[in-house]
Amino acid sequence: MVFTAEVLFGQLMVGAILLGGVYALVTMGLALIFGVMRILNIAHGEFIIFGAYATYWVSKLLGLDPFISIALAIPASAVLGFLVNTLMIRGLTKSFDAPIVSSFGLLLIMQASMLIAWTGDPRSLVTPFTAESIAVGPLLVPVIRLIAFSLSVSVLTALYLFLTRTFVGRAIRAIAQDSETAATLGIPVRRLQSFTFILSTCLAGLSGGLIAMLLSFQPTFGPEFLLKSFVVLALSGVGNIPGVIAGGLILGIGESYGSFFLGSGLRNVVAYALLIVLLLFRPRGLFGEKQVREV
Amino acid sequence: MKLGFALAAAGMVVLLSIPTMAAENNFIITLAFIFSAYTTLALAWNIVGGFAGQLNLGHAAFFGVGAYVLSLFSTAGMHPYLGVLGGGAAAVGLALLMSPLLRLRGDYFAIGTLSLAEAIKIAILNVHAYGMRVAPYPGLGRIENYYFLSGLLIAASLTTYFILRSRLKLALVSIRENEVLAAGSGVNPLKYKVLALVVSGLFAGLTGGIYGYNLLYVPAEHVFSIEWTIIPLFMVLIGGRGTLTGPLIGAVLYLGIYYLLQFTITEISLLVFGLTVVLIIKFMPQGLVETVLINRVGVKRASIP
Numbered sequence: 001m002v003f004t005a006e007v008l009f010g011q012l013m014v015g016a017i018l019l020g021g022v023y024a025l026v027t028m029g030l031a032l033i034f035g036v037m038r039i040l041n042i043a044h045g046e047f048i049i050f051g052a053y054a055t056y057w058v059s060k061l062l063g064l065d066p067f068i069s070i071a072l073a074i075p076a077s078a079v080l081g082f083l084v085n086t087l088m089i090r091g092l093t094k095s096f097d098a099p100i101v102s103s104f105g106l107l108l109i110m111q112a113s114m115l116i117a118w119t120g121d122p123r124s125l126v127t128p129f130t131a132e133s134i135a136v137g138p139l140l141v142p143v144i145r146l147i148a149f150s151l152s153v154s155v156l157t158a159l160y161l162f163l164t165r166t167f168v169g170r171a172i173r174a175i176a177q178d179s180e181t182a183a184t185l186g187i188p189v190r191r192l193q194s195f196t197f198i199l200s201t202c203l204a205g206l207s208g209g210l211i212a213m214l215l216s217f218q219p220t221f222g223p224e225f226l227l228k229s230f231v232v233l234a235l236s237g238v239g240n241i242p243g244v245i246a247g248g249l250i251l252g253i254g255e256s257y258g259s260f261f262l263g264s265g266l267r268n269v270v271a272y273a274l275l276i277v278l279l280l281f282r283p284r285g286l287f288g289e290k291q292v293r294e295v
Numbered sequence: 296m297k298l299g300f301a302l303a304a305a306g307m308v309v310l311l312s313i314p315t316m317a318a319e320n321n322f323i324i325t326l327a328f329i330f331s332a333y334t335t336l337a338l339a340w341n342i343v344g345g346f347a348g349q350l351n352l353g354h355a356a357f358f359g360v361g362a363y364v365l366s367l368f369s370t371a372g373m374h375p376y377l378g379v380l381g382g383g384a385a386a387v388g389l390a391l392l393m394s395p396l397l398r399l400r401g402d403y404f405a406i407g408t409l410s411l412a413e414a415i416k417i418a419i420l421n422v423h424a425y426g427m428r429v430a431p432y433p434g435l436g437r438i439e440n441y442y443f444l445s446g447l448l449i450a451a452s453l454t455t456y457f458i459l460r461s462r463l464k465l466a467l468v469s470i471r472e473n474e475v476l477a478a479g480s481g482v483n484p485l486k487y488k489v490l491a492l493v494v495s496g497l498f499a500g501l502t503g504g505i506y507g508y509n510l511l512y513v514p515a516e517h518v519f520s521i522e523w524t525i526i527p528l529f530m531v532l533i534g535g536r537g538t539l540t541g542p543l544i545g546a547v548l549y550l551g552i553y554y555l556l557q558f559t560i561t562e563i564s565l566l567v568f569g570l571t572v573v574l575i576i577k578f579m580p581q582g583l584v585e586t587v588l589i590n591r592v593g594v595k596r597a598s599i600p
Binding site for chain 2: 034038040088092097098100101102104105106107108109110111112113116223227230231233234263266268269272273275276279280
């Protein structure tokens with residue numbers, strides 16, 4: 001096989017796009033809560049790591065196929081989301097700062113519990129496809145990344161259809177636009193906000209399961225995924241699923257080429273620099289709509 | 296009011312007499328140093344996050360830049376306290392650099408500042424992966440550093456007190472409560488927010504500088520750690536934002552609980568600590584000063600600085 005510059009470029013692009021799809025899924029949970037409940041959930045990364053561990057242990061202890069384990073990790077994330085929402089988040093939604101601090105407390109609780117329960121050793125989940133690749137012309141497409149990408153994009157598409165085509169989905173979007181007006185129209189705002197929180201932890205659980213198959217992880221990795229989600233969120237603007245997918249892809253591409261040209265250490269600097277420039281010039285996100293300032 | 300001044304004077308006497316009373320006990324002086332550092336940071340954060348209501352999640356960047364610039368000055372062979380002042384000046388520069396972010400709405404400001412702090416940390420980690428050593432300067436040890444820092448703490452308290460007594464507080468609080476209406480009544484929101492950020496950055500940068508010199512070692516991983524943002528933020532929110540009493544009470548309460556847990560149940564201290572934070576926010580979302588002192592005990596709001 002001949003390695004030309006074009007092949008290298010293409011190979012980087014394949015990796016970037018496949019990872020970018022997963023980044024979009026990683027962000028979606030955060031974006032949902034942020035849009036519908038106006039809560040910046042600092043513990044979002046911990047929910048992802050929890051999903052990764054749930055998938056890992058179900059697969060290890062029950063000897064199940066990793067993909068079936070994900071299906072079991074999602075209900076576990078839902079239960080966790082329900083508990084957190086009932087015990088902590090509900091009743092705090094009125095102010096903006098209190099939930100942030102509360103969710104930081106949650107970050108400490110979850111990180112410490114996971115460290116105590118599962119130690120800080122890095123782990124990763126081996127699947128039957130881990131070492132497999134498909135050759136597409138001169139390029140190699142890793143099968144496991146392709147599966148993770150397809151699964152992410154399908155889930156995001158399903159979520160998009162749910163939010164735009166169903167009655168409940170439209171009600172959720174109404175809350176995101178203006179919760180007070182939504183309440184006067186008879187939409188059960190509190191109940192749908194709880195539902196959204198649990199949905200968001202399910203999405204985090206799923207993306208965690210996928211990450212367990214793609215990368216090695218440990219309990220302290222949560223904040224890194226949180227920051228990646230921030231970057232994607234700033235790229236996409238709130239409440240815009242096609243934007244989230246595009247944002248995920250841009251982050252994936254930026255990271256891949258950034259680490260290739262600048263070295264892996266500076267790759268995150270590229271992402272954050274991109275984020276800050278975007279915030280300054282497009283505060284509603286690259287794909288966000290212009291909004292009138294509220295009084 | 297007289298009680299307030301008596302308490303403040305008593306606090307100042309205790310603060311300044313700790314090295315003498317501790318009889319050069321290193322453990323107590325170190326503890327007092329950490330306490331003063333966090334409290335100064337909390338007072339500094341309170342100016343932007345408490346009075347002006349801008350949720351700055353990049354406070355650690357001021358602290359880190361202060362410490363880092365000190366290490367550069369020290370490597371260049373300059374007097375360490377000059378380096379601390381240089382660190383403060385650099386943090387002011389960073390605050391001015393950050394000021395365009397103040398145009399953003401609250402939640403985006405939080406995301407932007409958090410990312411900026413992370414970006415600076417990673418960039419510096421690339422240059423000095425293993426941190427910088429700081430050479431000790433003859434005659435300037437733990438105790439001198441402690442006096443320097445407690446002077447800083449007193450200055451930050453006085454600054455907060457003067458803000459409370461001035462029109463500046465009205466401008467900042469009106470921005471916090473409703474920025475558009477504040478602009479409509481003749482307050483220039485950006486100008487006041489930048490001013491608040493600069494003062495906040497100055498104190499945080501100076502604290503970072505003296506902290507770095509006291510440690511004699513400046514690892515980027517540590518001085519840019521998000522804990523320098525989050526812990527002061529907790530202290531302010533636990534105590535009560537936009538006051539002088541709030542951050543001070545919050546700092547004592549926070550560090551008290553934290554070290555109590557550290558020394559008793561070391562293994563699970565962070566877990567219990569996280570739980571404590573969640574419970575405090577759940578039952579006192581307005582902070583201790585508002586929920587307990589004003590609503591329960593019935594102290595008049597105007598009499599609490």
